[in-house]
Amino acid sequence: MSTPTPPQPPARPRLGVFKLASCDGCQLTLLDCEDELLGIAAELDIAHFLEASGDIAPGPYDLVLVEGSVSTPEHLERIRRIRADARHLVTIGACATAGGVQALRNYADVEGYLAAVYARPAYIETLATSTPVSAHVPVDFELRGCPIDRGQLVEVITAFLAGRKPAIANHSVCFSCKRRGNVCVTVAQGTPCLGPVTHAGCGALCPTYGRGCYGCFGPAGTTNLPALVPLMQRDGMGEEDIARFLHTFNVTAFTAVEEQAQPGTADAEGPG
Amino acid sequence: MSEPTPPARELRIPSLARVEGETALHLRIRHGTVTEARLSIYEPPRFFEAFLRGRAHTEPPDLTSRICGICPVAYQMSACRAIEDACGVVVDGQLAALRRLLYCGEWIESQTLHIHMLHAPDFLGEDDVIGLSRSHLEHVRRGLRLKQTGNAVVELLGGRAIHPVNVRLGGFHRAPTRAELRPLEERLRTALDDAWDTVRWVAGFEFPDAECDADLLALAEPGTYAIESGVPTVLPYAATPPPYGFPLRDFTDHVAEEQVPHSTALHSRLDGRRHLTGSLARWAVSGHLLSPLALEAARAAGLGDPPSRAGTGRGEACRNPYRSILVRAVEVLYAVEEALRIIAEYERPARPYTEVPPRAGTGHGATEAPRGLLYHRYALDGGGRVTGARIVPPTAQNQGAIEEDLRRLVQAGLDRGEGSEAELTRLCERAVRNHDPCISCSAHFLELDIQRTH
Ligand code: SF4
Ligand code: SF4
Secondary structure: OOOOOOOOOOOOOEEEEEEOEOOOHHHHHHHOOHHHHHHHHHHOEEEEEOOOEOOOOOOOEEEEEEEOEEOOHHHHHHHHHHHHHEEEEEEEHHHHHHOOHHHHHHHOOHHHHHHHHOOOHHHOOOOOOOEOHHHOOOOOEEEOEOOEOHHHHHHHHHHHHHOOOOOOOOOEHHHHHHHOOOOOHHHHHOOOOOHHHEEOOOOOHHHHOOOOOOOOOOEOOOOOHHHHHHHHHHOOOOHHHHHHHHOOOOOOHHHHHHHHOOOOOOOOOOOO | OOOEEOOEEEEEEOOOOOOEOOEEEEEEEEOOEEEEEEEEEOOOOOOHHHHHOOOEOOOHHHHHHOOOOOOHHHHHHHHHHHHHHHHOOOOOHHHHHHHHHHHHHHHHHHHHHHHHHHHHHHHOOOOEHHHHHHHOHHHHHHHHHHHHHHHHHHHHHHOOOOOOOOEEOOEEOOOOOHHHHHHHHHHHHHHHHHHHHHHHHHHOOOOOOOOOOOEEEEEEEOOEOOOOOOEEEEEOOOOOOOOEEOOHHHHHHHEEEEOOOOOOOOEEEEOOEOEEOOHHHHHHHHHHHOOHHHHHHHHHOOOOOOOOOOOOOOOOOOOOHHHHHHHHHHHHHHHHHHHHHHHHOOOOOOOOEOOOOOOOEEEEEEEEEOOEEEEEEEEEOOOOEEEEEEEEOHHHHHHHHHHHHHHHHHHHHHHOOOOOHHHHHHHHHHHHHOOOOEHHHHOOOOOOOOOOOO
16 A cells, blocks of 8 residues: 555556547547647547547546537446546537537437338437436536537646646637627627527637527526527517527527526536 | 357457547458458437428538538538529529638548548558657648648638538628638648648558449539539449439439448448449549649559540549548649639629528439538428438448458458458458548438438
């Protein structure tokens, strides 16, 4: 137990990247960090990252990034094993954090889907729902976005290496929009925009390109969705349109936040 | 990984590295003969076609981009074309040019990713790009630089490289000014050199002999190397039937998908035969329409002349999947050149998009995703609601040819006496990566029951 050991050179922390149901876009964001990639590889021992390498080392891993939602019985098993192997587990993207676009099935009858569209449904194993990782195992940090933002990913990795909390603000897209000096698309053009209730991270991309935000980063820490509804109605959206608008890339996340009436709890951490 | 259980032997490779998405491989060998080679795509079904139903006609471009993070632009472009077709709208002029520019960005970025990070390590005995950066740092740096340039094109036009936000039916939410495009020109000029150097680099690799006996299917467009539009065109493997095309609206009459027990992806056959889409097919169908510079690069890379459909009799299709990396490198060079040409001729359109008012009908759209032909079909009601959707991605089409490739390669390996598990695993992984499969795309739900034809 307390046998003195000679000082060892500090081992590089071991990184594991795993995937459940997803499009690979969030993992690709890591490969898109061209300027930082070789630097990251120098600081971290990339022990498991199937998209990039056939050199697979078993766990435990110091930092694990998980992309994708839990949508098959096998995923349930896998996410528990991944958690057991992970010292620090971060979910990346809307799939892993909120069930992703494939959670649209949660409203449908999956058996019906299977029977209607597959000739031999018995071959396919799938859960009726697509759920976030946090519904099954504890998560240390959730990084939002569909896909995640490159800068925020580098911040999460840097913070991990420095042993501090990631400095990821919890405010809404509107803040970034103002900072960018955009003209508000809702005020100026009457374009419906989820910016007021959506988590920042993208740098207010959509308004910068003249369209309304469609909420791909999920709900911000403190939102007042009911206050936004009349504005969307003013801009010509019916009840059904509003429901679809909110239930796309973070299927239940917006309404869940409102229903719980506990603004801010959607984020595992984040200084705000 | 496997237990030798005489007389049959099974080899399972539980997960393949350096491909997008997740897939496993299962080989059955009996008395030295490969009796089964199957690629099990265990990417979970994501039900896209099912939940597109009931959505507004403006939504599929954003929604379907989430099928694949590696080629979101391809999904957006095929979706836009199909819905515009249903609504009787044709996008042309500078807006069409901007779409091609955006697509060139995705080609540069995605093909470069595959060449440098996924495929090249196979030829140079490295496990991955990190290993490659130790032995071939300059080449990896150049690859990262090229990929960044592709990303820069998509980011400028689309807002971000993965799931761009600026694409909409009829064009874009915002069209860039000429001045905004200018900084890209400088990067693209550097990229032109980098792309040339990449062609030279991969031309020096050693290519095992192999031949894929599959028909080749790609889009053809008069006068230009087809990317964002065209007519499906087939170069059959055998001399008969001769090369032929068919109208896009008949796509699913020719490319029929069937469910197989081992995979969430459906297998498809082209007129009852095995087929391949992607770089090799594009080279065979449209190679003669590449720019003089790209053709010169292709010759320097040892690809020779592409088949000429004009009937001069020169040129040849390349059917060696190992050499697909050469065609990809040539395509990157071409895409860089095209991007420069489009920017040089760009005039900002008066409006960033053409209106696409909904109407009842069915529309078809196909474009050349980096890894092959991607077909979309939507049925709309009068209010613009999607009543049915069908998506046929390239990897599902290629799967049959990949499995046949695997079967033949493993058989050849066994015949040479290379039967160890490590040898076979390496062989198979390489064979699969040759086809740059995109597993996320191919695992989706298909509507087998909706068949509407005009
Ligand atoms: S969150 Fe979006 S980008 Fe990320 S894996 Fe899921 S679908 Fe892809
Ligand atoms: S503005 Fe909204 S929809 Fe657009 S990228 Fe940002 S979070 Fe996503």
